[in-house]
Amino acid sequence: MQVRLISVTAPLIQVENKPLSPEGLMAYCARVSSPHQETPDYGKLLAYCIANKHWSVFEMADMTVEIFTSRAISPQILRHRSFQFQEFSQRYAKAQEIEHYEPRGQDSKNRQNSLDNLEESTKTWFDEAQEEIAALSLERYNTALEKGIAKECARVLLPLGTRTRLYMKGSVRSWIHYLEVRTDKSTQKEHRDIALGIREIFREQFPVTAGALGWQ
Numbered sequence: 146m147q148v149r150l151i152s153v154t155a156p157l158i159q160v161e162n163k164p165l166s167p168e169g170l171m172a173y174c175a176r177v178s179s180p181h182q183e184t185p186d187y188g189k190l191l192a193y194c195i196a197n198k199h200w201s202v203f204e205m206a207d208m209t210v211e212i213f214t215s216r217a218i219s220p221q222i223l224r225h226r227s228f229q230f231q232e233f234s235q236r237y238a239k240a241q242e243i244e245h246y247e248p249r250g251q252d253s254k255n256r257q258n259s260l261d262n263l264e265e266s267t268k269t270w271f272d273e274a275q276e277e278i279a280a281l282s283l284e285r286y287n288t289a290l291e292k293g294i295a296k297e298c299a300r301v302l303l304p305l306g307t308r309t310r311l312y313m314k315g316s317v318r319s320w321i322h323y324l325e326v327r328t329d330k331s332t333q334k335e336h337r338d339i340a341l342g343i344r345e346i347f348r349e350q351f352p353v354t355a356g357a358l359g360w361q
């Protein structure tokens with residue numbers, strides 16, 4: 146499991162004696178100027194807000210997810226500056242694990258793309274190279290710690306494949322744009338897989354918004 150729902154906005158107000166859903170809250174706030182603020186149906190309203198780029202409505206609810214990935218991918222995630230993050234610290238805690246990735250071939254026409262076109266022998270070579278590097282770097286890293294070298298210094302011996310964990314909190318607005326960009330084919334597969342997992346969570350938590358976005 147790479148992603149897990151940690152929290153979602155829990156509205157305190159009730160409409161028709163029922164607590165509002167996070168989406169209901171967004172609609173309730175969007176209707177701030179309307180005499181019909183408590184109208185329970187809000188599918189058309191949220192779709193209208195999306196179509197007309199009325200994005201602030203989607204800033205009224207938040208979602209936090211936990212993400213397990215590598216240090217190769219976490220900097221890409223951290224670039225999404227409208228989110229708030231907590232990431233596992235290699236200064237305070239010991240790195241435990243190195244992730245293993247399936248290799249793909251370089252696309253010669255698009256430097257930001259890779260292709261599933263490698264020979265089996267090349268894949269095997271890369272698997273073995275990853276195992277070799279992981280074993281060597283973890284052995285030297287652990288030895289460095291045993292010698293009393295600080296974790297913040299010893300970590301330079303670790304590869305980009307080193308496992309990390311993040312909490313990522315953002316508004317529905319931020320999630321909409323993050324998911325649009327990071328589920329696209331232009332995003333590296335390992336990051337795209339994370340975004341696709343988060344999109345499943347988003348669909349469960351915000352089904353009306355997801356439907357209006359065409360995320361069936």
Ligand SMILES: Cc1cc2nc3c(=O)[nH]c(=O)nc-3n(C[C@H](O)[C@H](O)[C@H](O)COP(=O)(O)OP(=O)(O)OC[C@H]3O[C@@H](n4cnc5c(N)ncnc54)[C@H](O)[C@@H]3O)c2cc1C
Binds near residue numbers: 228319320322323
């Ligand atoms: C394929 C790809 C390649 C990249 N390559 C590089 C690279 O080579 N070098 C590099 O430094 N960086 C690269 N980046 C990172 C990129 O430039 C951004 O820094 C990163 O995607 C974060 O996006 P953001 O700044 O929009 O942050 P976000 O936190 O995602 O968005 C900031 C704010 O803008 C809003 N927003 C975003 N999109 C929209 C929209 N369409 N309409 C309305 N509001 C919107 C969000 O809701 C949020 O409030 C790449 C990104 C991708 C996806």
